[in-house]
Amino acid sequence: MKNLFNLNLFIIGAPIVMCLMGLLDENFLLWGLLSTMLTGLFQVVFGIAMLIDEPKNKHLQLYFSCVILFFCIWLTSLKFGYVNFGNTVLFTIPPCLALYLTVIIYKKIEK
Structure with missing residues (x-):
């Protein structure tokens, strides 16, 4: 799990470093x-794998529910052409989800 945490940090940090x-x-x-x-993509796949291993984990259920909600909002805003909402809110959700999954992984390491 520690190696997976380090891989997660690398995958999150690489785009940040490249953008800088x-x-x-x-x-x-x-x-x-x-x-x-x-x-x-990595985080969603890994989140699904973790949810399959621990289906009763409330934090993973909340993470996956938020991922589904994100995609529903995104597709709805694209369908109805409501771009202002998509530009403001949708750009903040993925970094929050990435941070939340990182915290979940970190807490699993600490146990």
């Missing part, structure tokens, strides 16, 4: 923004 390096060269910014999708 984007101040020097705009190609890093592009790659940093694209790698955030891989970060989200």
